[in-house]
Amino acid sequence: MKKKLVAMLLTTVVCATTLAGCGGGGDTGSKDDKKDDSTSTSAPKEVDADGKIDGIMYAEGLPIVDEGTYSFSIFCDDSSPTGEFYMLDEFKKQTNVDVELQINAYENATEKMNLALNSGNYADVIGGWILSDSMILTYGVEQGVFIPLEDIFEQYCPNISAILDLPGVREKMTAPDGHIYTIPYVCGDTTVGYSPYISTKWLENVNMEMPTTTDEFEAVLKAFKEQDANGNGDPNDEIPFSTDPNNKSLEAMTGYFGLPMSKEGLTVVDGENAYAGISSQYRECLSWLNKLYEQGLIDTEIFTQDSATWEGKGNKDLYGVSIAYGSNEFSGIEQTPEKPPYDPLPVLNADKGGQWLRATLGNSTYRTQAVITDNAEHPEIIARWFDNAFAFENGIGCTVGPVGLVCFQEEGDKYRRIDTKTLDEETQEKVSWSNLWPQSLPKYTPIGWKPIEENPNYDEKKAVEEFYEPYLTKDIVESIWVDSESVEIYSEYKTAIDDYFRQQQALFISGEQDIDDDKAWQAYKDGFEGLGLSEYLEIRGITNVIE
Numbered sequence: 001m002k003k004k005l006v007a008m009l010l011t012t013v014v015c016a017t018t019l020a021g022c023g024g025g026g027d028t029g030s031k032d033d034k035k036d037d038s039t040s041t042s043a044p045k046e047v048d049a050d051g052k053i054d055g056i057m058y059a060e061g062l063p064i065v066d067e068g069t070y071s072f073s074i075f076c077d078d079s080s081p082t083g084e085f086y087m088l089d090e091f092k093k094q095t096n097v098d099v100e101l102q103i104n105a106y107e108n109a110t111e112k113m114n115l116a117l118n119s120g121n122y123a124d125v126i127g128g129w130i131l132s133d134s135m136i137l138t139y140g141v142e143q144g145v146f147i148p149l150e151d152i153f154e155q156y157c158p159n160i161s162a163i164l165d166l167p168g169v170r171e172k173m174t175a176p177d178g179h180i181y182t183i184p185y186v187c188g189d190t191t192v193g194y195s196p197y198i199s200t201k202w203l204e205n206v207n208m209e210m211p212t213t214t215d216e217f218e219a220v221l222k223a224f225k226e227q228d229a230n231g232n233g234d235p236n237d238e239i240p241f242s243t244d245p246n247n248k249s250l251e252a253m254t255g256y257f258g259l260p261m262s263k264e265g266l267t268v269v270d271g272e273n274a275y276a277g278i279s280s281q282y283r284e285c286l287s288w289l290n291k292l293y294e295q296g297l298i299d300t301e302i303f304t305q306d307s308a309t310w311e312g313k314g315n316k317d318l319y320g321v322s323i324a325y326g327s328n329e330f331s332g333i334e335q336t337p338e339k340p341p342y343d344p345l346p347v348l349n350a351d352k353g354g355q356w357l358r359a360t361l362g363n364s365t366y367r368t369q370a371v372i373t374d375n376a377e378h379p380e381i382i383a384r385w386f387d388n389a390f391a392f393e394n395g396i397g398c399t400v401g402p403v404g405l406v407c408f409q410e411e412g413d414k415y416r417r418i419d420t421k422t423l424d425e426e427t428q429e430k431v432s433w434s435n436l437w438p439q440s441l442p443k444y445t446p447i448g449w450k451p452i453e454e455n456p457n458y459d460e461k462k463a464v465e466e467f468y469e470p471y472l473t474k475d476i477v478e479s480i481w482v483d484s485e486s487v488e489i490y491s492e493y494k495t496a497i498d499d500y501f502r503q504q505q506a507l508f509i510s511g512e513q514d515i516d517d518d519k520a521w522q523a524y525k526d527g528f529e530g531l532g533l534s535e536y537l538e539i540r541g542i543t544n545v546i547e
Contacts, residue, residue: 071098
């Protein structure tokens with residue numbers, strides 16, 4: 001089992017690093033022959049007698065094109081159970097634009113995207129959580145595979161332009177070369193991202209109180225393992241602790257030891273980003289997690305399972321605790337006005353300085369959610385299609401449900417949400433949250449807007465925010481752009497360092513490497529330097545390295 005784990009992790013790291021190092025292969029070209037500012041559309045195009053630009057796109061209004069005259073492809077990651085989205089059908093009716101959606105599971109989407117980019121056979125739009133700053137810098141700034149969009153936005157996209165004019169958004173979206181390569185995704189956001197949720201039913205079944213320290217938490221996990229905590233009559237099927245395979249967030253638990261960290265090993269000290277991936281606090285956290293793993297208190301598949309496996313086990317009530325965005329993600333329990341049988345796990349050791357890293361300041365600008373590639377013919381049509389998706393009622397449709405079916409206008413910008421259970425079963429499925437819009441793609445409703453609801457679902461995330469607030473860091477880890485001259489080497493450093501950080505975390509927790517061995521820890525630290533950690537941090541402007 002252990003040898004298999006090591007092989008899988010090493011293969012992942014080698015493959016990811018190799019793909020990143022290759023850059024754009026095939027016919028994507030080099031910096032010299034691919035990057036060309038002719039992709040800019042600063043000069044307004046003429047409108048013909050039919051009100052069209054280039055004989056195909058209407059300059060304003062809807063539809064955007066005549067039926068059957070234009071289509072484009074979108075590659076993205078998504079976990080929709082059906083792969084069909086209600087609002088995409090609505091936008092087809094509104095715009096006459098056909099969309100070929102290429103959906104991939106998050107687990108393999110990055111590999112497929114890299115292969116496509118290296119072959120030159122990539123979609124007109126690439127979107128989702130698989131994109132990153134380093135990709136924008138490499139494929140946008142350096143290679144011109146992702147095209148600049150700011151001129152198109154200014155000429156044809158009033159909704160997107162208004163979003164860019166929100167405080168701080170344009171600055172965050174603008175790359176070091178002065179261009180904007182992505183479609184903005186701006187939304188109100190939770191101050192607590194991924195965090196552990198504990199089953200209150202399991203606690204009751206084993207007659208234990210909510211833990212407040214790491215020692216108490218270990219005792220609870222032991223009780224979960226040794227007793228029939230889920231009450232199904234089988235005392236041997238319980239898995240005390242697990243986490244979302246795609247957002248493990250195990251390093252965040254270093255906050256229990258006084259130094260909360262991001263998935264990149266970053267923390268914030270006196271308002272400035274600092275690196276903590278080689279800190280003594282992180283080592284202490286890894287040692288504690290290894291202790292839990294060796295006792296069988298952590299899911300043995302925590303580093304190898306995919307989302308479907310994690311959700312499947314959670315749906316069978318096999319998890320006592322899991323890190324997730326919300327408890328329903330692994331429990332399968334439908335959201336209702338009633339509180340689910342899960343509570344946020346307290347910030348452990350809070351009496352000794354335990355903290356949790358604040359995820360956002362209440363809103364977020366995601367600047368790497370969708371790009372238009374140089375394979376797209378008429379990128380202005382694609383930009384206008386997204387701009388139409390950001391119209392107010394379309395934004396409601398993507399976020400809450402279609403106006404006229406799930407939401408009804410009452411007065412001004414006030415909309416009342418109806419109980420979807422009043423709809424027939426087929427319609428209920430169509431307008432469920434996961435089937436409205438690909439959730440990894442940009443959408444927009446004004447920050448703070450909410451529909452009026454007679455009997456709203458229990459707001460678990462709000463409860464977590466309020467519960468964690470006294471223990472959250474004051475500041476957040478701020479994202480940065482690097483200098484354009486450092487784009488290529490930064491991308492290589494970041495890919496290698498991030499993969500190494502995740503790989504070594506798994507090896508230390510699983511016991512493949514002895515976290516309590518000073519020589520092993522020193523070798524771990526030396527490995528970072530071999531991958532260029534100092535140079536990587538210098539490019540990022542980080543001078544504080546915590547050891």
